[in-house]
Amino acid sequence: MTNDTHQEYDDDLTALLEAVWGEGFMSPGGTEEVDRILLGLDLADKSVLDIGCGLGGVDVHVASAYPVRQVTGIDIDAGLINKCGAMAKKHHVSDKITFQQVDPGPLPYDDGTFDLVISKDSIIHIADKHALAGDVSRVLKPGGVFAASDWLAGYEGEPTPEMAAYVAAEGLDFGLASAGTYENALTSAGFQNVVVSDRNAWYRTTARSEREDLAGRFYEQLTTTVGREFLDHQINVWDLMIVALDQGQLRPTHLRAEKPQ
Template sequence: MSITDEGEYGKKQIDTLEMIWGEGYLSPGGASEIDLILNDKSLKNKKILDIGCGCGSAAFHFIKNHSPNYVLGVDVEEMVIKRANALKSNLIEKKKVDFKVIQPGELPFDDLSFDVIFSKDTFLHILDKERLVEDLYRVLKPGGFLCVGDWMRIDDNAPSKLMQEYIKLEGLSMNMCSLQRYGNALNNAGFKNIKLTDRNKWYLNLAKKELNDLSTIYKEKLIKILGIEDAEGTINIWKKMIEVLEKGEHRPGHFYAEKRT
């Protein structure tokens, strides 16, 4: 089973993930993980593209804490953009951020449009990583930089039976690749100062805490959101995810790169 409903991220999915990870967050780690992905780079006065912005958590964090000039958040899921715009109403500097739905495929932006591209746990849904990275290079300004967190696998061989079982339970399009494949794609596209970071151990420990919370303090609310059957199914997803994390096949990570001037 999966907890998807309207599209890959509908109301049940959003409510469940926000319960686990916080308001506006559809992936783990919160603001501290976002800051790690930024690799100590300043966003001051930068024009930022947030790809797969979800409900806007990263964009709001940037506006409140990193002084960018402007953030554009884009996503293919209409429901999450609706939620992001609802949360935007609480923001003081509303004019500094916009959210819009885009279609899958080539980014609908002119060449050299952004100083920074950020994305978190989104690129796993995209099949052609090499074409994606080339498109990121195209829309970045010279000297601009790319900061990404994503869910990956240990290698690019066929997924193991255990990983296939996990992906089936998730019910999402999960085209995970290795961190090294991203590194090769970045290098071939022309990026420099490439940095690759494995985050498997971090998320393994956090996922175990999430499973405990889902089974205890969040259990009643989870049942209220999903019903008993889907609540138990969600707990089973976490159990299976922990298995592939422990095996080392599921390896969340970060990558950073700069466009040549």
């Protein structure tokens, strides 16, 4: 049974994130980052599962720009899922995408359902990486691929006080883990050819320009949408995030792994 109690990303936050990151995106880099996550993969006639689809920008891009057979975007937040359909319709890809609200926990699909499982910056919210990796492997067909990006911890154990301050300011339910934990989870689940690509250097630069836009060219417009107090708080979150990025504590990362044939 699903419910609509999972609402961490409210309308103000999603409006601000879309202003910075583009229509349908709640994570940085937009369609270029999605293309980088999928680089070199053959998506022809493939069935794709997207874990944590948010507002559906990733799914609309995949369904528009790649010759996939079908995309299923899932999210625990009913409010977000309800908004996804309009974007798919606007971009004429409704026939290729199914959006579904799910409960946290095991993926509600049979073994071997998908050719590709993707996720963009959502697994941070799922604390048990080993359980998730096992479940992703289960729903993939033999030879299927897992391709994702996520926010990783650049530390084992305790964060620096600055990283802790950033996480507290976000106020979101984060289950941060290190690259070692992700690699171990994927290999323990039977994946092979696990590739972990760090994106910290890219995002250290990008985050600075986003912060500049929030305090500059977007500021007046966004105050009318989300209010000055909320906007100023989010600019402060960006400042704290930039420190965490500079310290190497917060590490945007791409992940790729293959389920053996």
